[in-house]
Amino acid sequence: MPMVAPERRRRVTISDVAKHAGVSKAAVSKVIRNDYGVSDAMRERVQRAIEELGYRPQAAARALRGRAFTIGVLMRHIGIPFYAEIMTGLVDQLAESDYQAIMIQGGTLDKTEKRALDALIDRQVDGILMIAPLVGRTQLEQVAREFPTVVLGRHDRSPAYDSIVDDDRVGSELVMEHLIGLGHRRIGHITFQQEHGRAADQMPRIRAETYERVMRDHGLAGEIAVAVTSYSEEGGYDGARELLSRDPRPTAIFAGSDEAALGVLAALHEAGLSVPDDVSVAGYDNTRLAAHPNIALTTVNQDGVVMGRMAGRLLLERIEGRTSPVHFSVIPSLVVRRSTAAAR
Amino acid sequence: MPMVAPERRRRVTISDVAKHAGVSKAAVSKVIRNDYGVSDAMRERVQRAIEELGYRPQAAARALRGRAFTIGVLMRHIGIPFYAEIMTGLVDQLAESDYQAIMIQGGTLDKTEKRALDALIDRQVDGILMIAPLVGRTQLEQVAREFPTVVLGRHDRSPAYDSIVDDDRVGSELVMEHLIGLGHRRIGHITFQQEHGRAADQMPRIRAETYERVMRDHGLAGEIAVAVTSYSEEGGYDGARELLSRDPRPTAIFAGSDEAALGVLAALHEAGLSVPDDVSVAGYDNTRLAAHPNIALTTVNQDGVVMGRMAGRLLLERIEGRTSPVHFSVIPSLVVRRSTAAAR
DNA sequence: GGGAAAATGTGTACCGGTCTACGACGTCTC
DNA sequence: GAGACGTCGTAGACCGGTACACATTTTCCC
Numbered sequence: 071m072p073m074v075a076p077e078r079r080r081r082v083t084i085s086d087v088a089k090h091a092g093v094s095k096a097a098v099s100k101v102i103r104n105d106y107g108v109s110d111a112m113r114e115r116v117q118r119a120i121e122e123l124g125y126r127p128q129a130a131a132r133a134l135r136g137r138a139f140t141i142g143v144l145m146r147h148i149g150i151p152f153y154a155e156i157m158t159g160l161v162d163q164l165a166e167s168d169y170q171a172i173m174i175q176g177g178t179l180d181k182t183e184k185r186a187l188d189a190l191i192d193r194q195v196d197g198i199l200m201i202a203p204l205v206g207r208t209q210l211e212q213v214a215r216e217f218p219t220v221v222l223g224r225h226d227r228s229p230a231y232d233s234i235v236d237d238d239r240v241g242s243e244l245v246m247e248h249l250i251g252l253g254h255r256r257i258g259h260i261t262f263q264q265e266h267g268r269a270a271d272q273m274p275r276i277r278a279e280t281y282e283r284v285m286r287d288h289g290l291a292g293e294i295a296v297a298v299t300s301y302s303e304e305g306g307y308d309g310a311r312e313l314l315s316r317d318p319r320p321t322a323i324f325a326g327s328d329e330a331a332l333g334v335l336a337a338l339h340e341a342g343l344s345v346p347d348d349v350s351v352a353g354y355d356n357t358r359l360a361a362h363p364n365i366a367l368t369t370v371n372q373d374g375v376v377m378g379r380m381a382g383r384l385l386l387e388r389i390e391g392r393t394s395p396v397h398f399s400v401i402p403s404l405v406v407r408r409s410t411a412a413a414r
Numbered sequence: 415m416p417m418v419a420p421e422r423r424r425r426v427t428i429s430d431v432a433k434h435a436g437v438s439k440a441a442v443s444k445v446i447r448n449d450y451g452v453s454d455a456m457r458e459r460v461q462r463a464i465e466e467l468g469y470r471p472q473a474a475a476r477a478l479r480g481r482a483f484t485i486g487v488l489m490r491h492i493g494i495p496f497y498a499e500i501m502t503g504l505v506d507q508l509a510e511s512d513y514q515a516i517m518i519q520g521g522t523l524d525k526t527e528k529r530a531l532d533a534l535i536d537r538q539v540d541g542i543l544m545i546a547p548l549v550g551r552t553q554l555e556q557v558a559r560e561f562p563t564v565v566l567g568r569h570d571r572s573p574a575y576d577s578i579v580d581d582d583r584v585g586s587e588l589v590m591e592h593l594i595g596l597g598h599r600r601i602g603h604i605t606f607q608q609e610h611g612r613a614a615d616q617m618p619r620i621r622a623e624t625y626e627r628v629m630r631d632h633g634l635a636g637e638i639a640v641a642v643t644s645y646s647e648e649g650g651y652d653g654a655r656e657l658l659s660r661d662p663r664p665t666a667i668f669a670g671s672d673e674a675a676l677g678v679l680a681a682l683h684e685a686g687l688s689v690p691d692d693v694s695v696a697g698y699d700n701t702r703l704a705a706h707p708n709i710a711l712t713t714v715n716q717d718g719v720v721m722g723r724m725a726g727r728l729l730l731e732r733i734e735g736r737t738s739p740v741h742f743s744v745i746p747s748l749v750v751r752r753s754t755a756a757a758r
Numbered sequence: 759g760g761g762a763a764a765a766t767g768t769g770t771a772c773c774g775g776t777c778t779a780c781g782a783c784g785t786c787t788c
Numbered sequence: 789g790a791g792a793c794g795t796c797g798t799a800g801a802c803c804g805g806t807a808c809a810c811a812t813t814t815t816c817c818c
Contacts, residue, residue: 083774094798099776107796129537130482131774133474134803140537148517149498154491157519170533173492173517175501189514193473193484193537303706332706339707362647362676363683364708427804438768443806451766475804478773 159378306333503722650677
């Protein structure tokens, strides 16, 4: 018996459908795209043929002339719970449209992010969602001029793109008023220093400035203590050690992010200090971890799902032709857990 | 002064490059693809033109005839730290090639996963990495027959695709021997019940079976106690409550995943039981959280980075034409932390 | 020096869709 | 009943690359 090669059967194309339905390619195309000038009879006929053959249009071919029906999402890493929330919202919003979201990791270097962004552009995405991108404002605007773009998590507005941000000022105020309300005076803050010469990300700056302003507003200017490290767990750890080395040490620490707050908790644990008895700790982001009983971190919740859904809506609008920019701000809320308590 | 429309300048194409360099399109294409039959002079000349014009080939156009240089990754959700590790390995491996990885979320339903998989296929990816997919084996094989496919985290092998798994048998043995070595006898286990009629995911079954086997091997058949919930935090919580309701209650719990172990910790916390004094807890996966001092979970480490890198390698090989299947197994290791201690 | 073989460059069909232009037909209006 | 107009369907150029066939030149070898 002769060995037959496992025939890699060709994918069904629009021509196959046209032939099967006894109509022209153009007609099938019209039906697919819900274009004007199709009779009910034609629509039904073509749709049955599509059904029978199991036809699915090929995005690459569509992209060449029309749209790819693809939204590209650029993020530093996956694995960040807040990003997952954003995606949930985005996917939910896109579910009713014909668009699909694909994600790509940009990493934490300018170079790798650039490569990832190019990769999206090369793949002819119809719109781009950039989550907390590193890229400079000028290049960002250049991209935005060519493709519908929504930037999430960056405070530098531009008429060229839409932006979605959490109102970090409000969120930081919530934390600070909470701590001060508990009687704390020596409150330390951990912030994130951008690389030199990069104007990109104002978010840590806003949180830090709000911290300082609220301190001053309450006559605590002399107690201001900021550790400049990063928003990572390591950054929180290092920052906490720096703050704890002060004499007298702070009775509360407002970490700029939950990640950093985790590092703070680790440092306190190591130093034999108890939370919240010796030191109160607050974070920002309300990551899933923060809710765990062993962590129970007081933090700020920003609704990632809402942000993601909004991102989807804005992108679809831009794809449909809107050119006037929209800047959307989400009001955060405070989530009080066991990591903060009255000062002693 | 007349208002000039912000001219959306056309993207540079291969023809532009050809014209600029004074050669044919075909020649440029050859240079790009590193094809045979290009002189050094030609190569240099074309490359300079590409440089000068800032040309980048369009993936959609390439895909139509040749390759898209894209690897599609299908995962349930982003936001899972272990997946992030896999991606790190994959991206690292692909960095030296011309391929780019894009990700898509399949969700936890058959229907949404199917849609996501179709979306990848419609986008003409050259290879697919499926991380713990839900899809049935038959359909999986069908996809694999048409596209180079690597499946990660599923134990059902097939000649049609490559698979990468953690050796769950070894990992579970490590945990169990550790607990038994500490003197525990009443050890409970939390496992994940697949939906009815789905043969998909044997992984929880292997962990559970190994648990039972080791118990029996040590003459502890009578102490076997399994809670069937899920691998999520909620599942762990529910499972722990079920196990704790026994009399006498177990002195140790082996949760099938770190996620579930977090839920176990929450339940114990709520019940006023101390870890590890009253109950020892072990997980599986060594997520980043497990390492945090406030959690300090004994768990099994599987090297996601290695798995991701291997996935990349296998995919590239398949794209290059390999058809014989490869099944790769990663040997896990035990990470002992403070959540386990000698039985009292 | 001559013929074969290897190296190099080009022309062009083709991939699978979209979109524009146009023709055929039916309906309405006066 | 003629012209205007709206509706519906089709032909075929086109998007930006790739790949094959082929022409031309160069190299090699005896």
